[in-house]
Amino acid sequence: MSAPATVFVRRDIWSLQADDVIVTAYADAVSRMRGRAANDPTSWSYQAAIHGTHAKPNRPGWNGCQHGTWFFLPWHRMFLYYFEKIVRAAVVEGGGPADWALPYWNYGLGGVRAELPLAFRQPKLADGGDNPLYIAERAEGMNSGAGSIPARAGSPAKALARPEFIGKAEFGGDRTAPAQFSKSGGELEETPHNVVHGLVGGRGLMGDILRAAQDPIFWLHHANIDRIWSDWIGVASHQNPREGSWQSQPFAFFDEHGQPASLRCDQVLETIADLEYAYDTEPSPPTSPPGPPPAHLEVATVSKPEREMVGATEHEVVLTGEQVTASIPIDAQAAARFGPNVNVYLNVEEIAGESNPGTGYTVYADFQPDRPVDAQSSRHVGNLSFFGIERAREPAGDQAPHALQSSFEITSIARELEARGEWAGHELRVMFEPLQLLAASGAGEHSVASPAHRDLPVRLGRISVFYDA
Amino acid sequence: MGKADRLAGPRRMAGFIFAPWWCGQVALIQATSVLAWLLYLYVWARSGVHAPRGRAPIWWCMPGMSSGASIGASVPVKVVSSLPMWLLMAAAMMLPGALPAAQHVATNTFRRGRSRAVGAFIGTYLLIWIAFGVAAEMLITAVGVAPGGAVFAVVLAAAAVYELTTVKRWALNRCHRSWPLPPSGLHSVIGVARFAWISASGCVASCWASMLAMLAAAGTRPLVMVGVTVAMTYERLTRRPRSGRQRVAVGYSGVAALFLLAAV
Numbered sequence: 001m002s003a004p005a006t007v008f009v010r011r012d013i014w015s016l017q018a019d020d021v022i023v024t025a026y027a028d029a030v031s032r033m034r035g036r037a038a039n040d041p042t043s044w045s046y047q048a049a050i051h052g053t054h055a056k057p058n059r060p061g062w063n064g065c066q067h068g069t070w071f072f073l074p075w076h077r078m079f080l081y082y083f084e085k086i087v088r089a090a091v092v093e094g095g096g097p098a099d100w101a102l103p104y105w106n107y108g109l110g111g112v113r114a115e116l117p118l119a120f121r122q123p124k125l126a127d128g129g130d131n132p133l134y135i136a137e138r139a140e141g142m143n144s145g146a147g148s149i150p151a152r153a154g155s156p157a158k159a160l161a162r163p164e165f166i167g168k169a170e171f172g173g174d175r176t177a178p179a180q181f182s183k184s185g186g187e188l189e190e191t192p193h194n195v196v197h198g199l200v201g202g203r204g205l206m207g208d209i210l211r212a213a214q215d216p217i218f219w220l221h222h223a224n225i226d227r228i229w230s231d232w233i234g235v236a237s238h239q240n241p242r243e244g245s246w247q248s249q250p251f252a253f254f255d256e257h258g259q260p261a262s263l264r265c266d267q268v269l270e271t272i273a274d275l276e277y278a279y280d281t282e283p284s285p286p287t288s289p290p291g292p293p294p295a296h297l298e299v300a301t302v303s304k305p306e307r308e309m310v311g312a313t314e315h316e317v318v319l320t321g322e323q324v325t326a327s328i329p330i331d332a333q334a335a336a337r338f339g340p341n342v343n344v345y346l347n348v349e350e351i352a353g354e355s356n357p358g359t360g361y362t363v364y365a366d367f368q369p370d371r372p373v374d375a376q377s378s379r380h381v382g383n384l385s386f387f388g389i390e391r392a393r394e395p396a397g398d399q400a401p402h403a404l405q406s407s408f409e410i411t412s413i414a415r416e417l418e419a420r421g422e423w424a425g426h427e428l429r430v431m432f433e434p435l436q437l438l439a440a441s442g443a444g445e446h447s448v449a450s451p452a453h454r455d456l457p458v459r460l461g462r463i464s465v466f467y468d469a
Numbered sequence: 470m471g472k473a474d475r476l477a478g479p480r481r482m483a484g485f486i487f488a489p490w491w492c493g494q495v496a497l498i499q500a501t502s503v504l505a506w507l508l509y510l511y512v513w514a515r516s517g518v519h520a521p522r523g524r525a526p527i528w529w530c531m532p533g534m535s536s537g538a539s540i541g542a543s544v545p546v547k548v549v550s551s552l553p554m555w556l557l558m559a560a561a562m563m564l565p566g567a568l569p570a571a572q573h574v575a576t577n578t579f580r581r582g583r584s585r586a587v588g589a590f591i592g593t594y595l596l597i598w599i600a601f602g603v604a605a606e607m608l609i610t611a612v613g614v615a616p617g618g619a620v621f622a623v624v625l626a627a628a629a630v631y632e633l634t635t636v637k638r639w640a641l642n643r644c645h646r647s648w649p650l651p652p653s654g655l656h657s658v659i660g661v662a663r664f665a666w667i668s669a670s671g672c673v674a675s676c677w678a679s680m681l682a683m684l685a686a687a688g689t690r691p692l693v694m695v696g697v698t699v700a701m702t703y704e705r706l707t708r709r710p711r712s713g714r715q716r717v718a719v720g721y722s723g724v725a726a727l728f729l730l731a732a733v
Contacts, residue, residue, distance in 0.1 A: 177708045309577060312652040331652070334579050350649040394642070400710050401642045461649030464577070 008084070008101035008277040010223055014109075015280070018118040022103055023133075025096035027119065030132040030216050032090045041254035042086045045214070050079065050253065052180065052210035060260070061252055067209065067388055068182035070166060070173040070241060072189050073229050074265040075251050076222050081268070081275050082253040082261060083219060089256040101277060104223035107154040108192060114148035115440060116200070120217050121145060133216045137204030139358060139437065141448030147437025152362050153195040156228045158382060159188035165241055168407040169345060169382075171232055172241070178249060181209065181391040183402045187382070188232075190406065193225050194385040195360040199437055202358035202449050203456075209356075209388040227279045230271055240269055310334040311428065312464035316350075319460065321359055321452035325367060325431045326463055332425035335467075342467045344414040346381060346430065350461025351404035353389045357453030360385035360435040365410045366417060367431035381408040383435060386458055403461070410465075430463055494587040495571050498564050505560035512554070513691055548606050555602035559595050562698045563672065566705035567594055570647075570668045574661055577650045586650075586661050593665035601673045605684060614685075621685040621693070622728035628678035629721035632714045636674070641710055643671030676701050682721070696724070 016022055036043035041061070049055060051065040066075035084102045091100040107114045120133045121143050134143070141147030165172040167186070174184030185194070201207030205215040212218050232238055241247065247266035255261040272278050311330040318324075338344075346365055361384040364376065371379075384406050392404045417423040434451035571587055578586040614620055631637055648664035651657045679697045686693040700717045707713040 179708070307576060308580060309652065312577070312650075314651045314656050316649060329652075331579055333581065350647065400708055401645050403647050462577075462651075464652075 006099070006276060007272055008088075008099060009280055010101045010227070010277060011103050011280045012113075013103040013105050013117045013119075013220055014113045016103060021097060022100060023117075023119045025091040025094065025100055026087065026103070026216070027125075027132045028094045028096065029087045029090035032094060033086070034132065041258045042089075042256065046254075047083055047086065048211070048213035051213035051218075054210050061254060063180055063210075064251065064253075065180055065209070066178060066182075066251075067180065067189065068173070068185040069176040069179055070184070070186070070246060071176075071178055071249060071251075071265070072185060073172050073226070074246075074249075074268050077226050077229070077268045077271075077275075078251055078253060078263045080219065080222055080226060081263070081277075082255055084277070085256040086254075102223050103220055104227050104279065105217065105220040106224055106227070107149040107196060108151075108156050108224075108228075110148075110151050110154070112148075114150070114154055114438070115145050116142050116217065117220070118145075135205055135215045135217070138200060138206065138215070139198075139202030139204065139449040141437045141439070142200055142202075146440055147448035148440050149192075149196060149199055150435060150438045152191075152380065153199055153360065153383060153435050154192050156188065156192055156231075158191060159186070159228065160232055162187050163237065165239065168405075169409045171238075172229075175243075175245070178251075179399050181388045181399070183392070183405050188225065188228060190385065191383045192228075193221075194387040195383045195435060196221055197387045198356060198358050198360050198385050199435065203356065204358075207356045207358045207387065209391055226271075227281065230279060231281075233269075241265075307469075308334060308337070308467045310344075310465050310467055312462050317432075317460040317463065319359075319361065319432060319458045320454045321357070321434050321450070323431065323433050325429055327427040327429050328463055328465055329427050330424055330465060335424035337467065338414070338418060338423070339469070342411075342469055343409060344411045345466045345468055346408045346410045346428075347464045347466060348384060348406045348460050349403065349464060351384075351386065351389065351406070351458060352392075352461065353386060353458035354456055355390040356386045356388070357456040357458060358449065359451040359453050361432040362435055363406075363408060364431040364433070365408070365428060366413050367429045379413065381410055381413070382406070384432065385435075389458070414465075428465060494575050494584055495568060498568065498571050498587070498591060501560055502564035505557050505564070509554070509557045509561050509694075510691060512557070548603055548610075551602070551606050552599065555599050555606075556595065558694070559598040559602065562694060562701065563595070563598055564591070565698065566644075566672065566702045567591070567668070569706070570594075570664070573647050574650065574664065577652075578657070579652060582653060582657065586657065589658060589661045590665045593662050594669045597666065597669035597673060601677065601680070605677075605681060609684060615687075617685075617687050617732075618728045619732035621682060621687070622725045622732060624678075624685040625682040625721050625728070626725040628682045629718045629725060631678040632718035632721065637714060638711075640671050640674035641704060641714070644668060644675050644705060645710075646671065672701075672705070675704070679721075696720075 011022065013023070030044060033042065033044035033047070036046075038045050039059070040046060046059070049059070049062045052063050055062075064075070065079070066072050080102065087102065088098075088100045092098050105117060116138070119131075120135075122131055123134045123136070125131050136143070139147070159171055162169070162171040164170040165186070166175060168174045168184050169187060171186050171188055173186035173189060176182040176184050197206050197212060200217060200221070201212065201215065205211045206218060206221075233240060248264055250262045250264045252260060252262045267274055311328045311334070313326055313328055317326050346363070348363070363381050363384050364379045365381045366379050367376070386404070389404055392402055394401060414423060417426070417428070436451040437448040439448050571590060574586050574590045575583050646667055648660065648667055650660045650664060676697075679701060683690065683693050683697045700720065704710065704713045704717055
């Protein structure tokens with residue numbers, strides 16, 4: 001396939017000055033789009049509603065976002081692609097650069113880069129006008145720069161380490177039908193995606209799945225998630241799903257002229273060749289192109305893997321913003337069937353709450369209170385966040401309700417415990433530690449959001465351990 | 470919507486019901502449902518409801534119908550005599566839609582306690598449906614309306630309207646709910662019973678109108694039973710419950726109109 005004539009390059013927002021033309025042109029375009037009629041598909045509110053909205057009745061394309069599903073990554077890539085075209089047209093309309101591309105926010109780098117980019121913090125511009133990139137409804141400490149995204153929340157390392165795309169605890173999520181909010185999200189969707197939504201938005205726009213895209217930083221956050229997908233697929237052994245039900249799934253959007261447009265998942269797999277954009281950190285392409293899909297893959301979509309519960313809590317665990325531990329008795333008889341090909345998963349099931357409290361949690365398995373902090377970090381199995389929790393039981397649109405669930409692979413921890421004779425017949429201690437913004441040095445009188453959410457408790461119906469062959 | 474999309478729902482439903490389950494307990498539920506259908510049809514064929522010389526004993530009284538040996542019997546006798554048929558009908562009609570919940574119970578229980586847990590779930594689930602049957606039987610007896618084409622058409626039309634209400638949506642959502650199940654001991658039994666109550670009460674609230682319509686059918690009852698079972702199972706298993714309810718409402722309305730025309 002020949003390379004396209006123009007490749008738009010998405011740049012790291014922190015590599016740009018706050019008054020860089022890419023940033024100022026974005027602010028100008030946001031302002032222009034906000035000025036358009038609400039029923040114009042290229043308007044700011046309409047584009048945000050394509051992701052999600054509380055407004056009724058539903059207009060074409062609204063509430064189309066895909067979460068908790070293996071379509072999460074391709075749907076958001078398509079969404080950003082059309083949004084970028086619309087913004088670029090608005091940028092050109094305002095006399096900005098014709099090669100404008102959406103910047104990304106790489107909070108995973110830590111340090112100052114984990115703070116909200118400067119251009120998004122101030123309510124007023126230098127000329128005294130309103131800053132279109134500023135949103136008041138963000139977590140305390142975000143706009144002031146007092147808080148930054150902690151490494152455990154912003155780092156994509158755990159997601160990038162997953163070898164497979166498909167699976168609840170794998171990179172891209174498990175097989176589901178298209179759904180605005182299903183229950184089988186992948187590792188990247190959970191961390192950093194969901195966790196950063198909560199940390200940036202708190203109980204404001206970014207923390208609410210139906211209002212998140214109204215915040216201009218939403219798009220830079222998702223450009224970063226999209227970039228991480230590009231990084232992951234850049235590893236030769238990694239593959240996107242090759243099943244027809246994923247590859248041929250279309251999703252509908254609007255182009256820069258406000259006309260309906262659609263793409264299939266298999267049309268967005270190559271960012272340069274298919275969509276004419278690249279990241280300034282674009283990794284090397286895979287060393288060998290993927291071969292044809294093996295014949296058994298389609299069959300795999302309907303077969304049920306052998307899963308067996310080996311332990312579960314008797315009672316629910318309630319999270320209110322404090323550190324909580326729970327003990328899971330590992331049944332001696334059930335856990336004895338620990339074959340060499342068995343993977344072990346820690347499941348947090350039946351997660352229920354009124355709405356996203358804006359606080360996430362780091363999850364530790366085999367937690368021992370007297371263990372040194374450094375050793376404790378090896379027991380960090382992932383993060384738990386509640387982005388979209390209010391949509392699980394009462395989904396918008398035409399979707400069946402379901403409970404929220406998170407899964408973490410803990411095979412290596414389980415094998416270590418088994419080797420020490422502390423697995424079958426023993427208790428696995430799990431700890432949930434609230435995730436909060438890191439207080440930046442020199443934050444002065446500004447504070448960061450408290451993790452407490454006693455007014456919005458989140459109930460974990462059960463914590464279980466499963467074998468999955 | 471493409472043809473493939475239109476076919477996806479029914480194909481998924483068929484695939485779900487007839488999937489090669491790894492869990493023997495769920496396979497047993499499937500077999501029980503099939504057996505209940507066969508037994509029901511056999512009894513119906515011999516019950517005398519559709520033929521003047523039925524040979525069924527009183528304890529095979531068809532729910533909602535004063536026929537055969539039960540004619541002239543008191544209300545309690547009628548109610549009690551219809552219980553075996555209610556059990557058969559509940560097993561035949563309700564078990565296919567209960568498969569996801571039964572699978573949830575099986576998956577979330579230790580292997581050694583799976584049979585007991587799934588058995589407790591299905592037992593409680595059917596008990597709640599039989600309680601509904603008794604209540605429906607008493608209501609029909611009290612109202613004193615004989616089943617027939619016009620009555621069936623009116624009740625089915627009402628069921629079509631009910632499909633589009635928020636109460637129906639709430640009930641179907643409740644029917645879909647999962648529940649955290651304690652792994653063992655008394656807590657496990659209580660948890661399973663509670664889950665069965667949530668699931669069955671949601672299904673009763675979701676399907677009572679369809680069931681009353683089915684009771685209002687006379688000679689075509691087995692055919693209506695099949696139709697109502699397909700509709701209820703489809704609503705329970707489809708990933709698009711709102712479209713599912715709308716389709717069922719359209720289907721019910723069409724059938725009701727046909728019967729009304731025939732009656733007139």
